[in-house]
Amino acid sequence: MARAQKEIPARFLYDQRGSELFEQITGLDEYYLTRTEIGLIEAHGAEIGGHVGRGLTLVEFGSGSSAKTPPFLRAIGAAAYVPIDISAGFLTQAAADVRAAVPGLSVHPLAGDFTKALTLPADVADTPKLGFFPGSTIGNMTAAEAVDLLRAFRETLGKNAPLVIGIDLKKSADILEPAYDDSRGVTAEFITGILRRLRDDLGADLRREDWSYRSFWNADRGRIEMHVRADVDTSIALGEDRWTIAAGETLHISNSHKYSVEESAILARASGFQQVKCWTDPDALFSLQLWRMLPEDLSW
Structure with a gap:
């Protein structure tokens, strides 16, 4: 996570719980x-x-x-x-x-x-x-x-x-954006599941309550972007490494290109x-x- 835009590959979302959440997403109205x-x-x-x-x-x-x-x-x-x-x-x-x-x-x-x-x-x-x-x-x-x-x-x-x-x-952002930020919060739980895996599977030291979900349509790149956003100044420690993350900074987790x-x-x-x-x-x-x-x- 040393780049200006910090990223974590979306494939790490798909443990058993992540796969179950994605199946729930497929049945949502949006x-x-x-x-x-x-x-x-x-x-x-x-x-x-x-x-x-x-x-x-x-x-x-x-x-x-x-x-x-x-x-x-x-x-x-x-x-x-x-x-x-x-x-x-x-x-x-x-x-x-x-x-x-x-x-x-x-x-x-x-x-x-x-x-x-x-x-x-x-x-x-x-x-x-x-x-x-x-x-x-x-x-x-x-x-x-x-x-x-x-x-x-x-x-x-x-x-x-x-x-x-x-x-x-x-298609229109009015259709695309709700599809990736549903009213029940299932997509938010799915994407922020990356924090759960960092903490529970890798032993990372982080405060889950410091983070929230953010997604948006990037028309220039033809894709929905999905991020987890730091709501306050915070950090993630993993082994001997620690990353300081400012309020408003995001971890880019996934895209959905159209x-x-x-x-x-x-x-x-x-x-x-x-x-x-x-x-x-x-x-x-x-x-x-x-x-x-x-x-x-x-x-x-």
Whole structure:
């Protein structure tokens, strides 16, 4: 935390409690993303199945909710499912939920960091695959980070596997800002959970009551920014290190970048994919996109 703008990577939010809080966020009134994406899956899942073919192994990067993934698995007629998540406890529950919702489906959970290329379970290694990355998680990364991630997906999936990806679209700040600062304070608890992890998991000396949550739409950078803000002059001590933080100073925890349909097509190409189809809701809040892999010599 030596930079002028102190930062802590958002991946540290996702312990068991963090994963549970995020699942709560997806059901909030202000958080339009999940229900809009589920509507797109329900409306267009069969069409996606027609594009990619039935009987594939669905590889989901970040194990999905029981509300979103089973309808998609059924719509495309998947033969097997590989949920990947860094939180082993949450992954176990998600896999159990899917088994219950889609009886007879072969489920092979894989605990790991999907930002790097992974080896898929041997039982599905030679099967045709479809990548699935819903929920606009791609927006949590800078463009460069997103390209690196998507190229890791290519390696994990193997040659010629298509990808279905959720990408949130640019829209009014009046819609965006409440989605990341809900009236019940669940998002605030989720993001300020970084302080809980510093204190409880790493033994940091800090006063939780010195901090609050702040988020805002940064139009210049096309993203929602999420911070924890010091309300008074305070400090964080970790081992032999101590950081003094002035009142009003923030720790930058997470971003949620938004794209236009055209910008997402550029992101696909830079990552070695081509945008084949893009489905949006009537209000153009969110998009569900089908990408196909380009040969290496055609990618940037």
